[in-house]
Amino acid sequence: MGTPDMGRFFVSDIIVHEIPKRYAAEDDRDLELSEFVVDVGDVVRNFFKERITTTITRYGVDVTVDEGRDQRVPDWVRKHLNGGADLVEMSQDMARHLFKSQDGVQPEGLLVLVDSTLEGEPALAILKLQKEEGARVQRTARGSQSSLNVEHLRELILGQKTRVFKAGLFTLGHGGSVVGWVSDEQVKEFANFFLHQFLGCELAKQPAQTTREFFVITREFINEEVAEPEQKAMIYEALQVEVRSSKDTLSTSEFIATHVPDEYHDTLEQIYADRHLPSGEFTKDTSRIKPSELKSRRGRTRKGLTITGDSNLFDELVSEDERNGERVTVIRDRIITYS
């Protein structure tokens, strides 16, 4: 599906509900829920637009409805996007559902529903936030003197650097199905409560599939688009290092910026977009990449030189030839560093 044009994402209404912590033994509780939409003004509306844009662009992954899960949220979203559900009532239902879905592990937080449009069509963003603490400095006066006072705030909900922030953005796809993007800035917890139990969704592509596609597509790019053998080798090596590393995530944009020469940035970015890879970060799962694909090949010459490298590169750059009646190994490359 790819990332939508978030420049055409606009917020119209915002409603916020406080979701207390639910203890494991607690069955139900009357929640004090918001009962009307407050006009927050353009500045707040645009602030939410920009914050949701950033999180969906950087961390968003395509999701679809998982019919094997609780379908209350997708049903409410579908009804609302079709014009059939009032924002306040639906958000209250969603808040109660979120509270009941919690299993005692999740901390108290806020559920924020953002009624919006995306590329001219109705859209709904669902955010789960935690309150944060902060400090505010304000000038204060005593008689003719002035000074700065530091005030402690416990009620901050969303700043430019808020980390505990999960967001889903939904719209109607072909045939009226609910489609969307979900981001979790704490990516480790992605396969989690918010996505599955609460939203009733699943990743459109599993991390193992995305990781494999990233690996294969990048390898194809190196073979087909990169002309210089030195550059090929450098990107191959970086790809292997990234995939083998202990990091939990990969990022297409970071890979391009860090490991790909400038002249190929646009080409690879376009290839990733055309093949529907996330434009930013995604969870890494190498289970569908065969160990042999990550294995280096090693060759040793009769006189004791060792050549090590990616097996594909090996096939491409190393060949046997006969010169002046003697069998020789030809390596179409150049040594650029010695150790």
Added chain:
Amino acid sequence: MNDGLAAEFEWLREPFGGLCDQLQGWLQVTARTVGVKEFSVSGRVKETDSFVRKLIKKPHGHYQDPLRDMVDKIGVRIDVLYEADADRLCQAIESENDAFTLLRAPDHKITKLGAATLGYLGVHFDVRPSNVPDGIPPEYGLAEIQVRTYTQAAWAMASHDLIYKLQDILAIPTAVERRIHRLMALVELFDDQVGQARDAIVTHPDFPAARVIDALEGRIVRFTSSARDPELTKIVVDTILEGMDDHEVARLPGLLEEWAAENEGKLGEIYVAYSDDPRHPLLRQPEALLVFHELGQGLTRKNGLRQAWETRLPLVYLDGLAGVWGEPY
């Protein structure tokens, strides 16, 4: 006879005012749409005593039905900086539109003057607005639109005073007449020279940024009428262009025109949503469009923009615009 007409005119003045507002609004939107950067729109419904005075001055029978035939009882005016802007506006007024139809061919004052005579050079249009407010008999819903340069406007104001003073002098002394002709020649020359100077700056090979800025200024006025800071525009545009080669810079004005036309809808939506949001001080500056353009030209250009930007400008403003455009870093 004039008493009854005066009473009817007085009663119609309020709905005529609605018509006047409609036409002023249309002129403002149209001026921005055709890329006129500096303009001033005004309008008025004649005062009732002025309406009667005009009737008194005209010979009996000049107006068959004064409420219908005195088209300039409702008058709107747009004054612009350059003759080229006035030409574009005149074209837009003459084009088919939803706001009005032309009653007759436009009155180009220069045509009446001929080649050997100097004088007022504005263009006047008699129009029939499409949506005549309730309370106005349809046949009375006519108005006059005037298009002038600021210089022509200045001359019109000065001459208005001079001409009425001169009307009583049968034989104008040659020296005075010569002085007036020199003034009128100056008006024409001034507009002509200002236009030529502008074209020379915009097309000068040593100032490629001027063409880019001109293209940006012509576009931003479609979306916002906020006051702009040209000095800041120059700094930002120069900073961005430093990262491009000469060939890219030369092609940029044309590319910007195409890009802006393709993204007209998105830009319109953004500027409406941010009209009351003061957090992005560059958003209403022409250079915001250049930033938006560069953000969408692939990762290399996007990163190049950031690198060029941070050499001279605080990144927080670039990041803000990137968030607005939906292409955050």
